[in-house]
Amino acid sequence: MLADGQAAEVAVAVASNFTAPMQRIAADFERDTGHKATLSFGATGKFYAQISHGAPFEVLLSADDETPARLENEGHAVKGSRFTYAIxxxxxxxxxxxxxxxxxxxxxxxxxxxxxxxxxxxxxxxxxxxxxxxxxxxxxxxxxxxxxxxxxxxxxxxxxxxxxxxxxxxxxxxxxxxxxxxxxxxxxxxxxHSPIRQDAVILNKGRANPAAEALMQYLRGDKAKAALRAFGYEY
CATH class of the missing domain: 3.40.190.10 (Periplasmic binding protein-like II)
Known part of the structure; x- marks a missing residue:
């Protein structure tokens, strides 16, 4: 747990298929790190349009791997931050x-x-x-x-x-x-069908937010992977 004054909040756009596991992960994330993830759920395509037009999201948990790559290539996301968090x-x-x-x-x-x-x-x-x-x-x-x-x-x-x-x-x-x-x-x-590779990426608005990087690291950890397994995802 972080000391007082060090905790931050991160606005996360989450593909709707990942609602239940992300609610569990976000609760664990806040308890374990002190950072808070504020979650918005919806269709990946809609999030792409909103982010392209300046929506204040800082992290995207996509339902595919194409959208985060596209956002990165178009300059809306932090290069090198993208990874597959679930299949x-x-x-x-x-x-x-x-x-x-x-x-x-x-x-x-x-x-x-x-x-x-x-x-x-x-x-x-x-x-x-x-x-x-x-x-x-x-x-x-x-x-x-x-x-x-x-x-x-x-x-x-x-x-x-x-x-x-x-x-x-x-x-x-x-x-x-x-x-x-x-x-x-x-x-x-x-x-x-093609693998449903679900990628996460830090968006430009989250570039300087320590909670954004902390969440990306947390998604790679054991507690997040346990939630993935519980809800039938692979990784």
């Missing part, structure tokens, strides 16, 4: 037990009316879902059934609320400590 996993999920089988054959049967996916233009998990459906040869047949969420949090909510019977969500939203928290799910094989 996400895509899951086909329904809140109804037994609805989704362990092989994902429910997609071929198509005995559902609505399939929720995140906007593939702004949400990397949505892009991964499109890739997986393309690899499975199901995209053309199913795209007329899509209910599209702005981000993965809204996509998850569409399924919970019944606006879609099933949807492609982040594993972290429906698994905890290796166990499915409810319903039924198929963990989409990683070979069906």
């Amino acid at each position: 996400g996993r895509l899951v086909l999920w329904s809140p109804q037990p037994g609805r989704v089988d362990a092989q994902g054959a429910v997609l071929a049967k198509a005995d559902f009316n609505r399939l929720a996916i995140a906007n593939p233009k702004t949400a990397p998990y949505g892009a991964a879902a499109i890739e997986a459906l393309t690899q499975l040869g199901e995209l053309t047949r199913l795209q007329g059934r899509f209910v599209q969420g702005e981000n993965i949090a809204q996509t998850h909510q569409f399924v919970i609320s019944g606006n879609a019977e099933l949807g492609f969500v982040a594993r972290s939203q429906v698994f905890k400590d290796g166990q499915l928290t409810g319903g039924s799910a198929w963990i989409v094989p990683a070979k069906l």
